[in-house]
Amino acid sequence: MTLSYVPGDSVGHRLDPRSKLLVQVAFAAAAYAYTTPRGLAVLTVAAAACLLAADGGLRDLWTYRVALPFLLVAPVVAGATVGAPWFRVERATDTALASYRVLLILVVAAAYVRSTPVRESRAALQRTVPGRPGVFLGAGVALVFRFLPLLRRDLLTARAAMRARLGDERPVRDRMRIVAVAGIDRAFSRADRLGTALVARCFAWNPTLPRLAFRRVDAPALAFAAALIAATLVRIA
Amino acid sequence: MATNTESVDLVGDEAATNLARAALFAALVGAFAYVSFPFPVSPAPVTLQVLGVFLAGIFLGPVWGGAALVLYLAAGALGAPVFSGGAAGFGELVGSTAGYLWSYPIAAALVGAIVHRGAGLRDLDAVSAPVLVGAMAAGTVAVYAMGVVGLYLTLNLTLAEAFVQGAVVFLPAEGAKMAAAVGIVRSDAIAAA
Numbered sequence: 001m002t003l004s005y006v007p008g009d010s011v012g013h014r015l016d017p018r019s020k021l022l023v024q025v026a027f028a029a030a031a032y033a034y035t036t037p038r039g040l041a042v043l044t045v046a047a048a049a050c051l052l053a054a055d056g057g058l059r060d061l062w063t064y065r066v067a068l069p070f071l072l073v074a075p076v077v078a079g080a081t082v083g084a085p086w087f088r089v090e091r092a093t094d095t096a097l098a099s100y101r102v103l104l105i106l107v108v109a110a111a112y113v114r115s116t117p118v119r120e121s122r123a124a125l126q127r128t129v130p131g132r133p134g135v136f137l138g139a140g141v142a143l144v145f146r147f148l149p150l151l152r153r154d155l156l157t158a159r160a161a162m163r164a165r166l167g168d169e170r171p172v173r174d175r176m177r178i179v180a181v182a183g184i185d186r187a188f189s190r191a192d193r194l195g196t197a198l199v200a201r202c203f204a205w206n207p208t209l210p211r212l213a214f215r216r217v218d219a220p221a222l223a224f225a226a227a228l229i230a231a232t233l234v235r236i237a
Numbered sequence: 238m239a240t241n242t243e244s245v246d247l248v249g250d251e252a253a254t255n256l257a258r259a260a261l262f263a264a265l266v267g268a269f270a271y272v273s274f275p276f277p278v279s280p281a282p283v284t285l286q287v288l289g290v291f292l293a294g295i296f297l298g299p300v301w302g303g304a305a306l307v308l309y310l311a312a313g314a315l316g317a318p319v320f321s322g323g324a325a326g327f328g329e330l331v332g333s334t335a336g337y338l339w340s341y342p343i344a345a346a347l348v349g350a351i352v353h354r355g356a357g358l359r360d361l362d363a364v365s366a367p368v369l370v371g372a373m374a375a376g377t378v379a380v381y382a383m384g385v386v387g388l389y390l391t392l393n394l395t396l397a398e399a400f401v402q403g404a405v406v407f408l409p410a411e412g413a414k415m416a417a418a419v420g421i422v423r424s425d426a427i428a429a430a
Contacts, residue, residue, distance in 0.1 A: 004316065098392045187261045
C-alpha cells in the first residue's frame with residue numbers, strides 16, 4: 001500500500017498547505033541541529049503528534065520500508081573497523097542517531113502527504129514560487145500526479161507482454177530496453193496529445209487557482225514552526 | 238475559487254508541448270521506480286530510475302530534461318509516490334537518499350549537454366555510441382558522487398563507508414543500464430524524438 005492523500009476532517013486536513021510545508025522544513029532543520037538522544041526524544045513526540053493530527057497511523061509509514069534496510073545497515077557499517085577493536089560503539093551510535101533523525105523527518109512528511117490534496121499542493125507551490133517558473137512547477141506537478149498511474153500501467157502491460165513471449169529468458173539489458181522503449185513510446189504519444197489538448201483549451205500562464213487563506217487553525221502550526229526555527233538558530237549561533 | 242480579472246496570457250504551442258513532455262517524462266521516471274529487475278551481481282534489486290534520468294537528458298535535451306527532473310522532485314516532495322519503492326514526501330529530499338535525488342536534474346542536464354553539445358537539440362541519429370556512453374558515464378559519476386556525499390552528510394558515515402554502502406553495491410548494474418539506453422536511442426519504435 002502506498003502513502004497517498006486520504007480525505008478527512010482532521011486538524012491536519014484543515015491547515016493551509018503552506019503552514020504544513022513550513023512545519024516540515026522547520027522540523028528537518030531542527031532534527032539536523034539537535035541530533036542528540038534528548039533532542040530526538042522531544043522531536044519523536046512532535047513527529048508523532050504531527051502524524052496523529054493528520055489522522056495517520058503506523059500503516060502510513062509502511063511505504064518507507066524501502067528506506068529501512070539502508071538506515072539499519074548504516075550504523076553497522078559505521079561501527080565496523082578493520083582490526084581491533086573491530087566494532088566502535090560510539091561511531092555506530094552517532095550514525096544510529098543520524099538514521100533515526102531521517103526516520104522522524106519521513107514521519108512528518110507522511111503527515112503532509114496524507115492530509116493534503118493535489119490541488120492544494122499545486123496552489124501552494126504556485127503562490128510561493130512567483131511568475132512563470134511557479135506556473136510551470138504547479139501545472140507540471142499536477143500533470144505528474146495525473147499521469148503517473150497511467151504510465152505505471154503502460155509499463156506493467158509491456159512487462160506482461162514480454163513475459164508472455166518468454167522475454168524473461170533474455171539478458172537483463174534486453175529486458176530493460178524492451179520495457180523502457182514501450183514506456184517512452186507511450187509517454188511521448190501521450191505528451192503530444194496532451195500538448196495539443198492544452199493549447200486547444202487555452203492553457204494560460206495565469207490560471208485561476210483554488211483560494212488559499214491562513215485561518216485561526218494555522219496559528220498553532222505556524223507558532224510550532226517558528227519555535228523549531230528559533231531553536232535551530234539558537235543551536236547554530 | 239479566487240477571482241482573476243487580468244486578461245488571459247496564453248502559453249505558446251511550443252512551450253505547452255515541451256511542458257507536457259517534461260511532465261510526462263517526470264511521471265515516467267516515477268513509474269520506472271516501480272519496475273525492478275533482480276540483478277545477478279547486485280544485492281539490491283535494480284530499478285530503471287537512473288535510466289530514466291539519462292533518457293530525459295538524451296531525448297529532451299539539457300534544458301527540458303533538467304526541468305523534467307525538477308518536476309519529478311517537486312511532485313515527489315508534494316506527495317506523488319515517485320521515489321524508489323513508491324515513497325513520497327519532502328522528507329526524502331533531506332533524508333539519506335537526498336544526494337541521489339538532488340543529483341538527478343544535474344545529471345540529466347549534464348547528459349543532455351554532452352549529447353547535444355550545448356543547449357539546443359540535435360538529431361540523435363547523428364550522435365555516435367561512444368558519445369552516448371561517455372555522456373551516461375559522466376551522468377553516473379554525478380549521481381553516485383552526490384549520492385555518496387549525501388550519505389556522508391546525512392548519516393554521519395565516513396566517505397569510504399558511504400562509498401561502500403551507497404555506490405559499490407549498485408555500480409555493476411549501471412553497465413547494463415547504459416547498454417539498454419544505447420539500444421533505446423537506436424530503437425526505431427520511438428518516433429517522437
